[in-house]
Amino acid sequence: MDIRSLCLGALMAGDASGYEIRKMFEEGIFSYFQMASLGSIYPALTKLGQEGLVTFTAQEQENRPDKKVYSLTPEGRRTFLRTLFQTRPGEDRYRSDILFLLSFAHELPVELCEALIDEYSSRQEVMLEHIREAKCPTKSGPGPENTENPCQMAGPDFIGGLGEAVCKATLDFIDKNKESFLTELRNRRAGRP
Amino acid sequence: MDIRSLCLGALMAGDASGYEIRKMFEEGIFSYFQMASLGSIYPALTKLGQEGLVTFTAQEQENRPDKKVYSLTPEGRRTFLRTLFQTRPGEDRYRSDILFLLSFAHELPVELCEALIDEYSSRQEVMLEHIREAKCPTKSGPGPENTENPCQMAGPDFIGGLGEAVCKATLDFIDKNKESFLTELRNRRAGRP
DNA sequence: AATTGACTATATCGGTTCGATATATAACAA
DNA sequence: TTGTTATATATCGAACCGATATAGTCAATT
Numbered sequence: 001m002d003i004r005s006l007c008l009g010a011l012m013a014g015d016a017s018g019y020e021i022r023k024m025f026e027e028g029i030f031s032y033f034q035m036a037s038l039g040s041i042y043p044a045l046t047k048l049g050q051e052g053l054v055t056f057t058a059q060e061q062e063n064r065p066d067k068k069v070y071s072l073t074p075e076g077r078r079t080f081l082r083t084l085f086q087t088r089p090g091e092d093r094y095r096s097d098i099l100f101l102l103s104f105a106h107e108l109p110v111e112l113c114e115a116l117i118d119e120y121s122s123r124q125e126v127m128l129e130h131i132r133e134a135k136c137p138t139k140s141g142p143g144p145e146n147t148e149n150p151c152q153m154a155g156p157d158f159i160g161g162l163g164e165a166v167c168k169a170t171l172d173f174i175d176k177n178k179e180s181f182l183t184e185l186r187n188r189r190a191g192r193p
Numbered sequence: 194m195d196i197r198s199l200c201l202g203a204l205m206a207g208d209a210s211g212y213e214i215r216k217m218f219e220e221g222i223f224s225y226f227q228m229a230s231l232g233s234i235y236p237a238l239t240k241l242g243q244e245g246l247v248t249f250t251a252q253e254q255e256n257r258p259d260k261k262v263y264s265l266t267p268e269g270r271r272t273f274l275r276t277l278f279q280t281r282p283g284e285d286r287y288r289s290d291i292l293f294l295l296s297f298a299h300e301l302p303v304e305l306c307e308a309l310i311d312e313y314s315s316r317q318e319v320m321l322e323h324i325r326e327a328k329c330p331t332k333s334g335p336g337p338e339n340t341e342n343p344c345q346m347a348g349p350d351f352i353g354g355l356g357e358a359v360c361k362a363t364l365d366f367i368d369k370n371k372e373s374f375l376t377e378l379r380n381r382r383a384g385r386p
Numbered sequence: 387a388a389t390t391g392a393c394t395a396t397a398t399c400g401g402t403t404c405g406a407t408a409t410a411t412a413a414c415a416a
Numbered sequence: 417t418t419g420t421t422a423t424a425t426a427t428c429g430a431a432c433c434g435a436t437a438t439a440g441t442c443a444a445t446t
Contacts, residue, residue, distance in 0.1 A: 155298030
């Protein structure tokens, strides 16, 4: 997905400034499976404006830099929908420095390995919490359990549920295997001084 | 992780040509959590050579272009290990066109949504199979070594197990939720024609 | 009272990296 | 014959990230 489509997609949810679009990719709905930086968003918005796919209105603010609020034009909306239909989705890709480092566990001190695993865990926990906050915001309080299907599934809910399942599986795996992995590493270390 | 470290890491497993390094990132052990293209590997190897971190011997082959087999120098090995210790691991990132497309499910025909989910599933299945083949190898070749500890966890096994758990959780979630999701989409569609 | 740090907000630039392409050959299939 | 797949190196343009510059508000700490 090129950034221009990403920006159009972000604007499908409503008007937004470049800064707000970045937040959608950093903290919002898209943050789990796409990313875009300011360094690409601003040029993309400019170009999309030249092509007539978005427009903006500069909101003057007191003593603040103008906020350019972008909106999709009808043509922009059409273009994005065409993109949705025509795109042959590229392969998923997952990139993790921690797992790369851990793949050299046999070269590292056991304490460092444990720290890496704990870091990985805690990041997953943060993510899980984040996903849970984002979905079903209404009934956060008294519900004792997730009953059958209290929320109905739109795209984002389905994806959120998937993310939740993946995070839980990750945490569960680490919980069940971390100690034996570290023990194994220690044993090997003892075997050859 | 910059590509130079990635190349050094690949060479930790043994001597290899640029082409072979790419395969490690496309099909091999690293493919689940890192990637590197030929367009960056070759320049990186050249640079590493200039810095004395790798050397190569050109293997002449009959009627084929020479194969440059790179190896780590002692200095290269030291540099990589230092990197392992010092690197503050960057955030994991997952990128998925399919999930991005699916986040607009309400704008798409239900059939397309289903096709996207099925595509996602089948890719996960391929990946799961791939992980399972890689670990606990069924000994296709006459490899003399690496049978000493069949079921114990080194770094790659731990990561493989994690990948397996995640794939299974993904497939399981889709299996349990796909139909209700599609039904829900259809109902909404029927509600407003 | 003053400084620090965090947040909002736009914009640009350098450097890294991808993806496509060129070149060359072999093996195999249609 | 032609096409496709695989091995193998190499380069180049385009895309993109990350850092930085600018500039103001606000709250907290010193």
